[in-house]
Amino acid sequence: MYTSQLRDHEIRGELRFHESGHGFTNIEITNARARATISTYAGQVLSYRPNSCRDDLLFLGNRAHYEDGKAIKGGIPVCWPWFGADPDGAGRPAHGFVRTRQWETGGSESLADGSTRVVMRLTDTGETRKIWPHPFRLCLEITVGDSLRVALVTHNTGDSSITISQALHTYFRVGDVSKVRVLGLDGTEYLDKVANFARKTQSGPVTVEGEVDRIYTGVSGDLLIDDASLARRIRITTRGSGTAVVWNPWIEIAAGMADLDDDDYRKMICVETANAGPETIEIAAGGKYRLEAEYTVEA
Numbered sequence: 001m002y003t004s005q006l007r008d009h010e011i012r013g014e015l016r017f018h019e020s021g022h023g024f025t026n027i028e029i030t031n032a033r034a035r036a037t038i039s040t041y042a043g044q045v046l047s048y049r050p051n052s053c054r055d056d057l058l059f060l061g062n063r064a065h066y067e068d069g070k071a072i073k074g075g076i077p078v079c080w081p082w083f084g085a086d087p088d089g090a091g092r093p094a095h096g097f098v099r100t101r102q103w104e105t106g107g108s109e110s111l112a113d114g115s116t117r118v119v120m121r122l123t124d125t126g127e128t129r130k131i132w133p134h135p136f137r138l139c140l141e142i143t144v145g146d147s148l149r150v151a152l153v154t155h156n157t158g159d160s161s162i163t164i165s166q167a168l169h170t171y172f173r174v175g176d177v178s179k180v181r182v183l184g185l186d187g188t189e190y191l192d193k194v195a196n197f198a199r200k201t202q203s204g205p206v207t208v209e210g211e212v213d214r215i216y217t218g219v220s221g222d223l224l225i226d227d228a229s230l231a232r233r234i235r236i237t238t239r240g241s242g243t244a245v246v247w248n249p250w251i252e253i254a255a256g257m258a259d260l261d262d263d264d265y266r267k268m269i270c271v272e273t274a275n276a277g278p279e280t281i282e283i284a285a286g287g288k289y290r291l292e293a294e295y296t297v298e299a
Helices: 124-129 252-253
Strands: 015-019 023-028 034-039 044-050 105-112 116-123 137-144 149-154 160-166 166-169 171-173 182-183 189-192 198-202 212-217 223-227 232-239 243-248 269-273 281-283 290-299
Touching: 023 116, 023 149, 023 290, 105 160, 124 252, 149 166, 166 290, 189 290, 223 269, 232 269, 269 290
Parallel strands: none
Antiparallel strands: 015 023, 023 034, 034 044, 105 116, 116 137, 137 149, 149 290, 160 281, 166 269, 171 269, 182 223, 189 198, 189 212, 212 243, 223 232, 232 290, 243 269
């Protein structure tokens, strides 16, 4: 809900808050470098387009759910404090609980290079401790400029260590996924979830000719999404991550998803910056951990 407190974070002619048609509050950024939309629900970047680019960097489904308790299909959902299924098998929601929570705006500023920076925050409550019994504070730093930078910082505010897995579950818009290549993973081992988590090794670029659901381990260096249909490459630069997840649901699974159109699988690919699979992060009491991704569109 739009409040006077949010108004304090507005930047005239650059950043404003407004109520979306779905009842959520969005942050709209328009600066000299780019445009972006961020939902305060889920702390989720929904749209980003640099001025140099004709098409949005991110995919957002036309049938995405905008409802308390449900995740928004598209943009950059935050998976935390676990990635994938409940690690304890206790029936808790997949990918954790922060992507279905209202985040608060912790600050905004104009930067000297023409970019705009927003900080979103989420802290533990009695409700979250029933799901995951640990004190925490999350900060999501989003910088909108010639590139899009997203950093998720976990603060352990408790008196004992915690162990997490996590991901920036980024949905990229593509022209035709069958013509897309993901570069930078050649020779990298991965867990193939489609083949019951069989361990395999990538040979050449990643291409999509059917359902793809893979956790790449020991990842280093930049990744590139080479999109021939949109005549662009998207460079992904990460810090604090040794895992990359590549996902596309393909025909049958997409058709069974209420928040995707049947042909949406052709228009998107997820390449996720993560600490997942065998890579978990232990954070000491009073400590913090930073997971960061930068997305740059190249012609």
